[in-house]
């Protein structure tokens with residue numbers, strides 16, 4: 329059985345991916361890593377946990393050695409809005425952290441999954457049906473680190489044969505752990521506030537279209553890509569994947585089907601609006617469909633039903 333390490337395991341994706349990987353590969357075969365001293369009880373009680381800061385290569389190597397890790401899901405990262413506020417931190421975590429992971433993977437022969445993002449595109453990228461291979465000149469620190477990360481992963485595959493794979497994730501919507509400091513976070517907050525207060529003040533303008541995906545599809549995409557036949561992978565490290573292209577009004581309208589009194593107001597955050605305006609409206613994910621069979625299960629309607637049901641119980 330594969331031995332797996334997850335960095336950033338207490339984060340929005342990590343907290344759920346770790347539990348899925350433990351279900352699939354066995355609890356003791358998946359070591360959760362994070363900088364947080366207090367991960368969730370569920371995570372802590374279901375398998376091994378190690379405190380690891382990915383900017384410290386020696387600690388990463390020690391954990392890989394201790395657990396004889398074969399696959400690293402490297403999720404520790406700084407998201408777009410925080411990266412704009414703290415560019416040096418974003419560079420250190422997103423670039424130096426990834427470099428350390430790749431170096432350890434090279435030394436110990438591990439495969440590596442790294443998420444890229446819609447943030448790897450910029451204002452000169454075609455915004456509609458954004459092709460798999462296109463212009464990538466992002467104007468945010470987050471985007472700079474994501475493009476550099478894609479290239480670094482390609483380099484480690486070509487130069488050293490490290491089995492690197494990755495996805496350009498859209499905004500991920502989930503109900504377990506809140507995202508921290510992203511531009512697409514409104515699409516998570518809106519559901520929490522709909523349940524709590526039946527109203528939401530959105531920091532992005534109506535008409536701001538962005539790709540989104542529900543967490544179960546995001547997790548499935550990561551696992552399916554890592555299990556895919558490598559001989560079919562042309563675009564190893566940066567597959568466009570998406571489930572829906574939506575603006576705030578579309579999500580609000582979908583919520584109103586369940587909570588008719590739901591009200592939406594706007595108070596635009598210029599920093600996050602500028603980031604969102606530089607990202608695609610909708611990506612073409614045909615390469616992922618062709619090369620490893622990507623298909624989503626949750627559209628806006630199905631996701632909204634599930635989000636409101638789960639959060640309705642959780643926030644009671």
Ligand code: AKB
Pocket residue numbers: 407408409444445446447470497498499500507509510511512513
């Ligand atoms: C963010 O908004 O920063 C992330 C992303 C789309 O990469 N959710």
